Amino acid sequence: MMARLWLNYAARMSLSVAVLLALAACAHGSTSPPTSGGVPVPTNASLSSSSSVPAPAAQPGAQPLGSAAAVAAAAIPGDDPAIQRWFLAIDKAKWVLNNAYLKAVQGVSRQSATDCQPLGQTVQAIVAALPKVQNLGAAGARIAAAVTPLMTNMGQLASSCTIGDFPTARTILNTVIPQQGNVQATIDSVLDGD
């Protein structure tokens, strides 16, 4: 899985095209105009600051470079306002989950069942939000596919710890720890258009 996540750049760019095509076909069809939750703006490559930007100049000492406009960032899922809104919507739930997870980690270590109760509740908040991202095209579906099994494991971690089955909780935790890094890497790859 990690090998898949860390494709070389050539592979990344090829995939970007595929993802973009997929997004053009389905994701952006469900994307509402970027006006809620912030200042209405043009999206992606067309965005510029309030100041005028002079024409590109040649870079001394470097090989000739083309126009910046010609190489502007291609639209990637990380710039998609709908995806952005989903992450903003779960912002608080995510860090509350993290805090509950740490408490559960300590609970498993201390064999304190009460320390694991908050995790079960906070997992549900994320689980409840997953259908929305699932419907945000190929990128959203990949995010949901990555997060769902992690939430399942976290829920089982909370359950086993809460009932005092600490050996099982420890076993699940040993899975969840590296899984979190892998899920984050998957999300990063998706947002980058990999």
Added chain:
Amino acid sequence: MNMSAALRRPRFRLLALAALTVAAAVLSVYAAAPGRSATSPLSLTPTADAYVDSSNATTNFGTATVLQQMSPGTSTKVTYLKFVVSGLPGAPTSATLNLTSEVTGQTASKVFAVSDTSWTEQTITWNNRPAPGSTSIGSTGALTSGQMTSAVLANNAITGDGTYSFAVTNGATAVRTFDSKEQGPKAPTLVLNFSTPTSSPPTTTTGGTPTTTPPTTTPPTTTPPTTTPPTTTPPTTTPPTTTSPPSSDPVIMLGGDIACAPNDPNFNNLNGQPGKCHMKVTQGIERTLNPTAVLALGDEQYNSGNSSDFLASYDKTWGAFKQNTFPTVGNHEYGTSNAGGYFGYFGGAAHGPNGYYSFDIGAWHLVSINTECTRINSAAGCAAGSPQDTWLQADLAAHNNACTLVFGHRPRWSSNSFASSDIAPLMTDMYNAHVDIYAAGHSHSYERFSAQNPSGGSEPTRGVTQLVVGTGGSFFTGFGTVVANSQRHQSNIFGVLALTLHPNSWDYRFMADSSTPFTDSGSGTCH
């Protein structure tokens, strides 16, 4: 908070008194010694410390809060210290090891060089300890409980940049204890003095990556004096620590998301292509300013941060400033197991394995945090109550500098999906400690926010100003919906941000790659 309001508060009044006294003391030294270099002493805390015990030969005491020594009796105990020295202008004229004793005793402790520096705080035991040299290179005086004792080291003890390891023994048959780096302000320090003028290195580097308690260092320029004259004058007379020119304040350069891998199709022998792989160009921008320090804001080396790519790309561009670079780790670095390429390349400067640390430049306190929260501390690396969270709170509390900058890879806010929820507790710590600036990358664009509270609300007099500078050269990403308080945002640009660190304020100026012209400049006041 404005200065007059601050001075009405006892804590700030004391701070002002302390700073003025130190400034006066420094100025008097300058006046009394014409021609003396303005190069500041460099004060280092250990990157590792521990003691070993012959009666517990397989036990590691790396996390102990005290460092013990005892001559052969019921057991023998020896203290080990390791320092990473970097950014030196040359060999120091003197080196002093300072230790705070927990006991009183007449028998001095002796310091020995340890040539094998491969030992680690987490694994050293009596059985695997490296052998000290045969000749003492320094000795303390008599020990007094609660007091610092100093050992002036032999002239060749520190010869330049590198890792240095020492063993400390005591001839007493009763246990002698010094405070370890886990004790924060009472941690051991290695103070290096210089006499030759040079471009100024940062005055203090805080070493180590504690898992439970913070390492802290009180730099010479901010150490509260033991006696202070009554005054309420704000610390505006503190001399700058830079020497070129003498009156200038430090200028640091910031940028993240930097070097393409050699197998990138746009690598082009380090020269890149339009819109891709401009790490050589951005390094050239930095060179024009000869900055005091470079803050590398993560994702220094694509695509997986492995060692060979670091050497073939980053090192041949931004590596020109390696001696003055303070890095933070990004998500791509963890494409190599445990970010091994990153920690290997930057060595002690990266403060592995957890990668968070702090230091001072001029009047400023700077903190590097690890925003790859799922990669450290059982994947709870940024949660409230995590070791990093606890350390950050303590570090910020221990450093009452007028100005503080924290930097990490992921931004808390971004006008796309690259904002990090995970670092919310750390942002709360920053806000509570009156941090002025949080600088990040990860979003491959430039975005400057007005000062905000942890909830993202505007708070001009108290909030944290976030700067996103993911424009170091790799490739572009864009924006989605612009979020609240984003004052300036620009995609499709490469460049670095120059920050001039004044004693109570800062100036910022974005310096763009000429192929992607853009400007943004201004200033801010510390609170």
